[in-house]
Amino acid sequence: MDLDTLLPALADGPLARWAERLPAQVAAGLDPARHGDLPRWEAALAALPEARPGSVDLAADTLRIGRRADLAEGDADRLEAALRQLHPWRKGPFELFGLHIDTEWRSDRKWQRLAPHIQPLAGRLVLDVGCGNGYHAWRMRGAGAARVIGIDPSPLFVMQFRAVKRYLPPEPVDVLPLGIDDLPPALDAFDTVFSMGVLYHRRSPLDHLLQLKGALRPGGELVLETLVVEGDAQSVLVPAGRYAKMGNVWFIPSPALLERWLERCGFRHVRVVDVTPTTVEEQRRTGWMTFQSLADFLDPNDASRTVEGHPAPVRAIAIARKPG
Numbered sequence: 001m002d003l004d005t006l007l008p009a010l011a012d013g014p015l016a017r018w019a020e021r022l023p024a025q026v027a028a029g030l031d032p033a034r035h036g037d038l039p040r041w042e043a044a045l046a047a048l049p050e051a052r053p054g055s056v057d058l059a060a061d062t063l064r065i066g067r068r069a070d071l072a073e074g075d076a077d078r079l080e081a082a083l084r085q086l087h088p089w090r091k092g093p094f095e096l097f098g099l100h101i102d103t104e105w106r107s108d109r110k111w112q113r114l115a116p117h118i119q120p121l122a123g124r125l126v127l128d129v130g131c132g133n134g135y136h137a138w139r140m141r142g143a144g145a146a147r148v149i150g151i152d153p154s155p156l157f158v159m160q161f162r163a164v165k166r167y168l169p170p171e172p173v174d175v176l177p178l179g180i181d182d183l184p185p186a187l188d189a190f191d192t193v194f195s196m197g198v199l200y201h202r203r204s205p206l207d208h209l210l211q212l213k214g215a216l217r218p219g220g221e222l223v224l225e226t227l228v229v230e231g232d233a234q235s236v237l238v239p240a241g242r243y244a245k246m247g248n249v250w251f252i253p254s255p256a257l258l259e260r261w262l263e264r265c266g267f268r269h270v271r272v273v274d275v276t277p278t279t280v281e282e283q284r285r286t287g288w289m290t291f292q293s294l295a296d297f298l299d300p301n302d303a304s305r306t307v308e309g310h311p312a313p314v315r316a317i318a319i320a321r322k323p324g
Helices: 008-010 022-029 038-047 075-082 107-117 135-142 153-166 205-215 257-266
Strands: 063-065 095-096 098-100 125-128 147-151 173-176 190-196 216-228 266-278 304-305 316-323
Touching: 008 022, 038 075, 038 098, 075 098, 095 153, 095 257, 107 135, 107 216, 107 266, 107 316, 125 135, 125 173, 135 147, 135 173, 135 190, 153 173, 205 216, 205 257, 216 257, 257 266, 257 316
Parallel strands: 063 095, 125 147, 125 190, 147 173, 190 216
Antiparallel strands: 095 098, 216 316, 266 316
16 A cells, blocks of 8 residues: 555654554555455456546535546446456445446445534544445545544455545545554544444444544544444343344444443543434445345344344444543
8 A cells, every 4th residue: 555645644743653553554454365355456456447537526425536528438347347346345325437336335324414413524633443445534534624544454445445546636535454453542643533333343342432532632522333222221232143144243232321331431422413223225235235235134024123133223323522
């Protein structure tokens, strides 16, 4: 990965001690010995045609880069063929030079739910934990963030991000092949930290909340999105096996318990601002994500339950601040 613009930007700021570690961390995260598909994904990036977009819109629900007329003859087919080598596309949607990438998740709907409740991002340093291919990171930049750093341990998502970024003018947005455990503790650096769709995958949810708190500057804001279940401040689902066919789901709290967890971890001004069931219109199989999706994870005779008999997915958004 090209870190030539990111590292100098971090060298003299609050992230300087992390910047020292980044080259080695990124190299480990993209080690071909650990990820056998990397050569194929790199070949897909190399096969992308050269093009300059006549227009870019990072604030639209479908992130639009260029128009079909910006491509040379034959390049539309080459563009699609290369991008399809990066299947599955889970977060989006995107439109590159008139090619619509209909991703598994309508991630724009999540953004619509949270955007009215967060502090304005203009001029802020933002961390997006578990960012996937960077769709929301681009939305954060479109909302005025000064710099966005996304982290996700999946190298495929990093490759998808790089495919999109190559067609943009220089932007202070990066997606790195790292997890939250790769951040130095107590950075006290970011104005806003997003953690969306991560908490229920952590064996110790309170430790995750403390890690997020440590990344924030005093007075910084946490935007947390996670699965929840109905109940009071004592209610939590701990699946004995899988949840919605996922094997790495550990704790799903009620919204009230989620607020209590945040308060016990030292956050202030804690509030759950949205609770929304996940629908098959928001998460579904598409031509760009042909594996199983939400409809396959629900009881075919009772859509209010998962195939294992648990309550069907409901997601909450919580906002909290680190004491200043």
